[in-house]
Amino acid sequence: MKQGSDLQTLVGYRVQQANLLMETDARAALGDFDLSPAKMTALILIRDNPGCDQTALGRALSINRSSAMKLVNILADKGLVERRPGRDLRTNALALLPEGARQLETMLAAVRQSDARMTQRLSADELATLHGLLVRLGPASAAPDDDS
Amino acid sequence: MKQGSDLQTLVGYRVQQANLLMETDARAALGDFDLSPAKMTALILIRDNPGCDQTALGRALSINRSSAMKLVNILADKGLVERRPGRDLRTNALALLPEGARQLETMLAAVRQSDARMTQRLSADELATLHGLLVRLGPASAAPDDDS
DNA sequence: TATTGTTATACTCTATAACTATA
DNA sequence: TATAGTTATAGAGTATAACAATA
Structure with missing residues (x-):
């Protein structure tokens, strides 16, 4: 199956292929835990x-x-995470339970x-380079940390 | 929201974040077409x-x-692609229709x-480096092109 | 026997919209 | 008014299991 230059020249396609490769392997590595890499x-x-709340967790995960509610339900049902009273009467404070900490270490x-x-085919230098390049992807003014 | 070193040091996490960024923007760019980047x-x-068949298409897309059947149905319903008689009586030969070619160019x-x-923040050299690094991700013996 | 397409079904992940309680 | 959590519902994308036709 030929992959013409249209695909090869799109950085987004390359990144997607790399992500598929990495995520598939990570998912397989987590096979025993019934948890996805995202979880x-x-x-x-x-x-x-x-103590973070569900909305903040969702924001960090881009959902x-x-x-985020459904995700926390699943983690809570498994006994890995707990909802505790938050700073408001509206908000939950999420906490990792001891069992969650144990399983997380193994995962x-x-x-x-x-x-x-x-x-393994990349040297430490190359990995640092890759990291540096990936981090710079994004639109012109990606507001690195606008705390104004 | 703090992202501790556990996430930062996982290449897979970095690649996933980059993919999310790229794919989200590409999806938005395709907004007018009601087609995802994958389509x-x-x-x-x-x-x-x-003239390729659906199974080969699926393999190339890792589905x-x-x-692949569902995917081709959608593309065919939109009048972008056609199923023609294949080399077998079992197989379809997929073909891009003129309307599909037109829309594809715009997309x-x-x-x-x-x-x-x-x-845009990466130079041509840096993009070439990124490409070269991404391609080398994968397990030790990723059988570059085993035609034996 | 093996392969292609197909269908039915189900699962995962995510989103929208609306509601409740609280701020 | 605005925000956090919740619920119901829906959609996209994928998979498995089975079947028919063909090889």
Whole structure:
């Protein structure tokens, strides 16, 4: 199956292919946990931002409130995460439970191994270069950190 | 929302974030056409591989026969693509219709513009480097082109 | 036996819209 | 008025399992 120059020259296509490759392997590495890479990301975010609310979690994951709700339901049903009273009577404060912390460590080990395997043909310098280039993708004025 | 080092150090996470950025913009650029970037990719593949069958198309898109079927249905319903008799009585030969070729050209212009905008902070050399690095992602022996 | 297309069905992920409670 | 959570509903995209026709 030929992939003409139209696809090859689109950076977006290249990135998509790379993402498919990486995500498929990470998903397989998480096979035992019945959790997708995105759900593992959610656990990491909750662990590193204890007490955050669902809307903030959704924003960090680029999904909306309603989708974040479903996600938290799944993690809570599995006993990995808990909703606690928040700063408001409106907001929840999300917390990673001990069982969630345990499972997350094991998942992270598996995903790190997958990540290392999929990047093993690149040197540390090359990985740093890749990182630096990926971070610079985006429209002209991507407001690196506008705290005005 | 803090993103601790666990996420930052995973290449897969970086690539996923980059893909989200690129795909979102490409999707917006295609807004007038009611076609996703993936469907545009399918049109390109059919154009560049006239007479290919649905299974081959699916393989190139990393989806299975059944999903490829649905995809071709949508493209055919829009009058962009046609199923013609194939080399077998089992297989279809997919063909891009004139209307599909016309629309594809316009879509490509829009997506190329999006791609250029999202990569404008990288020089031509840097884009070549990025391309070279992304292509080398994958497991050790990714069988570049095993025609044995 | 193996393969292609097809169909029915279901699952995952996400979104929109509307509602409630709170601010 | 605005925001957080919630619920119901819907859509896109994908997969599995089965079947018929053909190879």
